[in-house]
Amino acid sequence: MRYAIFSDLHANLEATEAVLQDARERECTHFVCLGDVVGYNANPHECVEIVRAMDCPVVQGNHDEQASLAASSRGFNELAERAIDWTREHLTEADKEWLRDLRMSRQIRDFTIVHATLDTPKQWGYVFNNLDAAASFTYQHTTVCFFGHTHVPGAFVRDEAVKRIRVDHLQIESGKKYFINAGSVGQPRDGDWRAAYCIYDLERIIVEQRRLKYDMAAAQKKIIEAGLPRLLAERLQLGR
Numbered sequence: 114m115r116y117a118i119f120s121d122l123h124a125n126l127e128a129t130e131a132v133l134q135d136a137r138e139r140e141c142t143h144f145v146c147l148g149d150v151v152g153y154n155a156n157p158h159e160c161v162e163i164v165r166a167m168d169c170p171v172v173q174g175n176h177d178e179q180a181s182l183a184a185s186s187r188g189f190n191e192l193a194e195r196a197i198d199w200t201r202e203h204l205t206e207a208d209k210e211w212l213r214d215l216r217m218s219r220q221i222r223d224f225t226i227v228h229a230t231l232d233t234p235k236q237w238g239y240v241f242n243n244l245d246a247a248a249s250f251t252y253q254h255t256t257v258c259f260f261g262h263t264h265v266p267g268a269f270v271r272d273e274a275v276k277r278i279r280v281d282h283l284q285i286e287s288g289k290k291y292f293i294n295a296g297s298v299g300q301p302r303d304g305d306w307r308a309a310y311c312i313y314d315l316e317r318i319i320v321e322q323r324r325l326k327y328d329m330a331a332a333q334k335k336i337i338e339a340g341l342p343r344l345l346a347e348r349l350q351l352g353r
């Protein structure tokens with residue numbers, strides 16, 4: 114059983130299609146989405162349709178929440194706010210209802226999924242350092258939990274202490290806990306523009322980080338043609 118774990122698609126259709134195709138080629142049998150299907154890029158409705166049709170476990174991200182409301186309830190920065198206003202206008206009522214009803218965290222088989230943090234999932238805090246991760250570990254009852262939100266792939270491991278590690282091929286060991294960021298499909302922010310996702314092989318108990326080139330120029334063109342802020346197109350190639 115091989116799970117493709119993908120997060121932060123952010124309405125980037127080209128990146129989403131590249132990831133799903135790669136996952137199928139890599140013989141993934143199951144799919145899990147860690148939220149932020151919409152926001153920033155130009156194909157929110159299409160991305161919602163794809164993920165909804167997959168009928169896989171999905172948790173809610175902060176952009177999913179904000180897009181599903183009539184008006185913003187929290188302070189996004191100006192760039193995110195302009196994109197979310199545009200997104201609301203380009204989603205159907207059924208899309209918004211689906212986004213609104215997504216759960217905050219879920220357990221699938223022997224692992225957990227959440228968009229932001231396990232300690233206060235609805236506050237959308239960011240796990241960037243060992244201290245942030247330690248707070249989440251307190252609420253983690255499975256060996257492995259996948260999260261997103263920061264758009265920075267990598268993992269935190271709790272053994273005697275909490276430390277940050279890279280994920281290439283990560284062998285999961287019993288007695289430890291792992292809080293693993295799948296990276297972002299549609300807007301990576303670790304300086305690498307390629308779409309990111311993880312494969313979790315439940316038989317071999319290995320997590321593999323994947324990076325994929327996709328048709329970024331097409332995604333950028335759509336952003337500009339849609340009248341979304343130009344910076345949203347530019348940041349894709351910077352991976353920021």
Ligand code: ZN
Nearest residue numbers: 121149174262
């Ligand atoms: Zn996001």
